[in-house]
Amino acid sequence: MKFGKSAVLALTLAFSVSLAACGNNNNSSSGSSSSNNASGSANTASSAPASAESTLSGSIIASGSTALQPLVDQAAKKFSETNSDVSIQVQGGGSGTGLTQVSEGQVQIGNSDVFAEEKIDDAAKAAELKDHQVAVVAMAAVVNKEVGVTNLTKQQLVDIFTGKVTNWKDVGGKDQGIVIINRPSSSGTRATFEKYALGQKTEDLKGSIQEDSSGTVKKLVNETPGAIGYLAFSYIDDTVQSVQYDGVDPTADNVTSGKYPVWAYEHMYTKGDPDAATQAFLDYMVSDEVQNGDVVELGYIPVSKMTVTRDKDGNVTNK
Amino acid sequence: MSAKLKDRIATFVIIAFSALIIALLVGMLGYILVKGISHIDWHFLTAEPETIKAGGGIGPELFNSVYLLILTLIITIPLGIGAGIYMAEYAKEGRITVSIRLVVEVLSSFPSIVVGLFGLLVLVNTFNFGFSVLSGALVLTIFNMPLMVRVTEQAFRNVPREQKEAGLAMGLSRWKIITSILLPVALPAIITGTILAAGRIFGEAAALLFTAGLTTPKLDFTDWNPTSLHSPINPLRPAETLSVHIWKVNSEGLSPDAAEIAAGSSAVLVLMVLIFNLLARWAGRLLYRKFTSIK
Amino acid sequence: MKANHETPPFMKANQETPLLFRKHRAEEWIGRIYTTFCVALLIVIIVSIVYFVASKGVSTFAVNGVSLSGFLFGQNWQPDSDKFGALPFIFGSFVTSLLAAVIASPLSVCAALFMTEITPNWGKKVLQPVVELLAGIPSVVYGFIGLSVLVPFLRSVFPGQGIGVAAGSIVLSIMILPTITSIATDALASLPRNLKEASYGLGATRWQTISGVVIPTVLPSILTGVVLGMARAFGEALAVQMVIGNAPHIPSSLFESASTLTSVITLNMSNTVMGSVQNNALWSMALILLLMTFVFVLVVRLLERRTKI
Numbered sequence: 008m009k010f011g012k013s014a015v016l017a018l019t020l021a022f023s024v025s026l027a028a029c030g031n032n033n034n035s036s037s038g039s040s041s042s043n044n045a046s047g048s049a050n051t052a053s054s055a056p057a058s059a060e061s062t063l064s065g066s067i068i069a070s071g072s073t074a075l076q077p078l079v080d081q082a083a084k085k086f087s088e089t090n091s092d093v094s095i096q097v098q099g100g101g102s103g104t105g106l107t108q109v110s111e112g113q114v115q116i117g118n119s120d121v122f123a124e125e126k127i128d129d130a131a132k133a134a135e136l137k138d139h140q141v142a143v144v145a146m147a148a149v150v151n152k153e154v155g156v157t158n159l160t161k162q163q164l165v166d167i168f169t170g171k172v173t174n175w176k177d178v179g180g181k182d183q184g185i186v187i188i189n190r191p192s193s194s195g196t197r198a199t200f201e202k203y204a205l206g207q208k209t210e211d212l213k214g215s216i217q218e219d220s221s222g223t224v225k226k227l228v229n230e231t232p233g234a235i236g237y238l239a240f241s242y243i244d245d246t247v248q249s250v251q252y253d254g255v256d257p258t259a260d261n262v263t264s265g266k267y268p269v270w271a272y273e274h275m276y277t278k279g280d281p282d283a284a285t286q287a288f289l290d291y292m293v294s295d296e297v298q299n300g301d302v303v304e305l306g307y308i309p310v311s312k313m314t315v316t317r318d319k320d321g322n323v324t325n326k
Numbered sequence: 327m328s329a330k331l332k333d334r335i336a337t338f339v340i341i342a343f344s345a346l347i348i349a350l351l352v353g354m355l356g357y358i359l360v361k362g363i364s365h366i367d368w369h370f371l372t373a374e375p376e377t378i379k380a381g382g383g384i385g386p387e388l389f390n391s392v393y394l395l396i397l398t399l400i401i402t403i404p405l406g407i408g409a410g411i412y413m414a415e416y417a418k419e420g421r422i423t424v425s426i427r428l429v430v431e432v433l434s435s436f437p438s439i440v441v442g443l444f445g446l447l448v449l450v451n452t453f454n455f456g457f458s459v460l461s462g463a464l465v466l467t468i469f470n471m472p473l474m475v476r477v478t479e480q481a482f483r484n485v486p487r488e489q490k491e492a493g494l495a496m497g498l499s500r501w502k503i504i505t506s507i508l509l510p511v512a513l514p515a516i517i518t519g520t521i522l523a524a525g526r527i528f529g530e531a532a533a534l535l536f537t538a539g540l541t542t543p544k545l546d547f548t549d550w551n552p553t554s555l556h557s558p559i560n561p562l563r564p565a566e567t568l569s570v571h572i573w574k575v576n577s578e579g580l581s582p583d584a585a586e587i588a589a590g591s592s593a594v595l596v597l598m599v600l601i602f603n604l605l606a607r608w609a610g611r612l613l614y615r616k617f618t619s620i621k
Numbered sequence: 622m623k624a625n626h627e628t629p630p631f632m633k634a635n636q637e638t639p640l641l642f643r644k645h646r647a648e649e650w651i652g653r654i655y656t657t658f659c660v661a662l663l664i665v666i667i668v669s670i671v672y673f674v675a676s677k678g679v680s681t682f683a684v685n686g687v688s689l690s691g692f693l694f695g696q697n698w699q700p701d702s703d704k705f706g707a708l709p710f711i712f713g714s715f716v717t718s719l720l721a722a723v724i725a726s727p728l729s730v731c732a733a734l735f736m737t738e739i740t741p742n743w744g745k746k747v748l749q750p751v752v753e754l755l756a757g758i759p760s761v762v763y764g765f766i767g768l769s770v771l772v773p774f775l776r777s778v779f780p781g782q783g784i785g786v787a788a789g790s791i792v793l794s795i796m797i798l799p800t801i802t803s804i805a806t807d808a809l810a811s812l813p814r815n816l817k818e819a820s821y822g823l824g825a826t827r828w829q830t831i832s833g834v835v836i837p838t839v840l841p842s843i844l845t846g847v848v849l850g851m852a853r854a855f856g857e858a859l860a861v862q863m864v865i866g867n868a869p870h871i872p873s874s875l876f877e878s879a880s881t882l883t884s885v886i887t888l889n890m891s892n893t894v895m896g897s898v899q900n901n902a903l904w905s906m907a908l909i910l911l912l913m914t915f916v917f918v919l920v921v922r923l924l925e926r927r928t929k930i
Contacts, residue, residue, distance in 0.1 A: 437856020
């Protein structure tokens with residue numbers, strides 16, 4: 008009977024220990040890095056009045072878009088050098104993940120290639136998120152170098168991507184079948200391309216290839232005879248042939264002047280108004296130092312240089 | 327067409343197919359090593375990756391892979407051996423044991439992507455561990471535990487009965503028999519199995535995409551405070567492993583030498599797996615010799 | 622050691638329990654509790670995986686109102702216009718894993734025969750390590766080689782772009798080769814010697830023995846290996862995604878781009894927001910993968926039962 012009791016005791020002990028261990032994990036997780044909503048903002052709140060405007064502190068997690076991630080990562084490293092009490096973690100995971108996590112309050116910043124309204128079904132949830140546009144990504148149609156086409160009109164592109172035209176000779180190229188290297192239907196790059204280059208949604212054609220990653224698209228366009236795809240400017244190099252859109256060269260200058268329409272904002276979303284440290288970091292992202300330095304270096308287009316703006320419905324206005 | 331001729335043809339086909347398999351492996355290993363090995367040097371193994379410039383390395387990724395492996399093994403080994411011992415020594419043949427065995431079998435055949443998604447949903451989002459080494463290690467534990475259970479159970483069952491009976495005759499408790507008689511004898515087989523399983527952890531990518539993340543913060547190798555973000559041993563930082571890095575460089579790499587980096591990383595990964603395999607054989611043989619000679 | 626505990630009831634009755642014996646009992650309890658805890662953990666893990674994936678996967682139908690039959694048999698996958706027909710992916714998964722099994726099985730059985738029947742010595746020393754190494758090569762590396770070597774090769778030899786069902790199946794077949802080989806080898810090695818000797822004694826050639834006696838006897842075990850291999854192929858994600866092309870259509874040729882359940886999940890999961898229909902539909906596919914795992918395990922069980930009889 009004695010043993011029976013001690014067994015129960017041991018069992019409870021084992022369970023409480025394991026529970027305590029779990030609890031600790033949770034605590035340390037919120038203490039050191041993730042979801043520092045509470046402690047992060049508390050830190051900044053308490054330090055702000057004490058030391059006035061001098062030092063910021065807190066910890067920020069940004070997650071989401073893999074296309075935006077290198078830029079945020081590079082800027083975060085520089086920001087931490089001057090603000091050593093702010094720790095910034097940049098994670099990938101994709102636009103969808105970033106929006107999910109910022110909307111759930113798990114991260115402070117959600118990076119996205121598209122407007123939140125286009126991804127989040129629940130309008131109320133989308134409305135909670137505050138948009139910070141930090142860069143512009145433009146993309147161009149690219150073709151295999153042997154195809155012999157350097158310019159395509161909007162109508163020709165539509166014909167190609169809807170399967171009406173299946174041979175390059177019909178659009179001024181060689182006698183060669185067209186192979187479409189598309190993106191999956193959830194891709195932000197595809198959404199931008201369809202909205203601003205084609206002006207319509209397209210169905211996936213039978214036999215078309217879909218790749219989510221720019222590297223693979225580039226590789227396949229380069230290797231596959233008759234291939235056409237589309238890439239962000241930063242990925243375009245001499246292994247593929249970029250194509251003029253309605254006679255306009257895909258260059259950064261044509262994008263900022265509003266002549267070349269196939270571009271989209273890179274967004275950093277916060278849930279409501281950000282805390283002081285996050286706000287400072289977002290301000291840093293649109294500062295001249297980052298916009299003219301890292302943004303250009305990594306192949307994006309500075310949002311500050313744009314002479315036009317565009318809302319989520321695609322309405323363009325001059326600045 | 328005599329039976330003899332048929333026999334010869336069949337033998338030839340069998341040998342030809344076997345040779346084809348060997349040729350496949352040699353070809354693949356050769357391809358990876360030839361393409362990658364020229365890229366491997368000390369700088370490549372230790373330097374940080376570059377986003378757009380050439381000449382990036384895989385230092386942090388290599389560290390992450392090893393760290394994640396160690397963390398996973400720390401969690402898995404005690405749990406897996408414990409469950410394996412239960413199956414071998416405590417479980418009575420019956421409906422419960424049969425269903426536990428079924429659980430182990432199902433768990434070990436779950437697609438890694440499904441387990442990764444489970445990790446994303448539960449560990450990363452619900453428990454809020456974020457994309458982190460910890461989430462990654464826990465997901466890898468789910469893969470690894472059933473393997474450990476099987477290896478342990480098998481190893482214990484292969485221990486000669488007499489050794490157990492000798493312990494019983496000496497009046498030792500069952501737990502004492504397990505830990506001081508059976509475990510040492512079973513250990514070589516367990517260690518071999520563990521190392522082989524470790525090789526598999528090292529190469530896993532699909533599940534880690536969703537749990538350990540695609541990024542690594544700048545690591546400061548002088549900072550060993552586990553709560554600091556830049557500390558290499560902080561379990562709550564995101565950690566891109568070597569296999570995830572190959573996937574990312576292949577698909578999103580912007581640097582001009584992305585192809586060489588992918589090839590070099592693949593070569594490193596394959597070499598590590600080779601080393602794990604050789605280590606497992608060597609350790610198994612060595613330990614077996616040691617324990618059997620003591621016996 | 623002196624403590625006399627062959628008679629526990631007697632000791633229990635005695636209030637003066639010897640120290641050593643009490644220590645033994647405590648040890649015994651710790652061991653029992655600890656190992657039971659480990660096993661319980663396994664059960665907790667599997668229950669929670671099934672629960673979470675199922676609750677997400679079912680919400681496509683329960684919350685978003687997508688029809689189940691439309692999902693399972695619909696051929697149109699256009700998430701933007703709310704068409705969630707997953708049949709092309711289900712079809713793709715089955716076709717690639719079946720083809721992979723068809724390619725890998727003969728190779729594996731030959732390798733197993735080589736190791737057990739033809740030259741056991743040499744086979745064990747060379748082929749076995751080779752097979753084990755193949756099992757150890759990470760799937761990203763398979764995908765990498767598939768994309769850099771296999772796809773260009775197929776493109777130059779066959780019509781089409783090289784990418785497609787054929788490329789996916791070949792990559793998968795190499796990946797599942799070790800699984801089938803090792804199970805077939807184990808089965809062949811455990812075959813009683815006298816069975817073969819009887820056949821040889823009757824004057825049968827090696828091939829007659831193999832085809833007439835050995836293979837029929839171990840067939841259920843070989844099939845077990847094939848099913849396990851297919852299970853692995855069914856769940857493999859990255860390597861297939863890199864070479865199959867990912868068009869959401871049922872392909873009309875082996876060299877046409879197609880999709881599998883895993884490839885569509887990897888491509889779209891990170892681009893969609895949790896809770897949206899598009900995302901839930903992906904979880905429903907994960908649920909199918911999960912259920913298929915149970916089916917595969919069940920089939921293996923049935924085959925094993927046949928082996929025992």
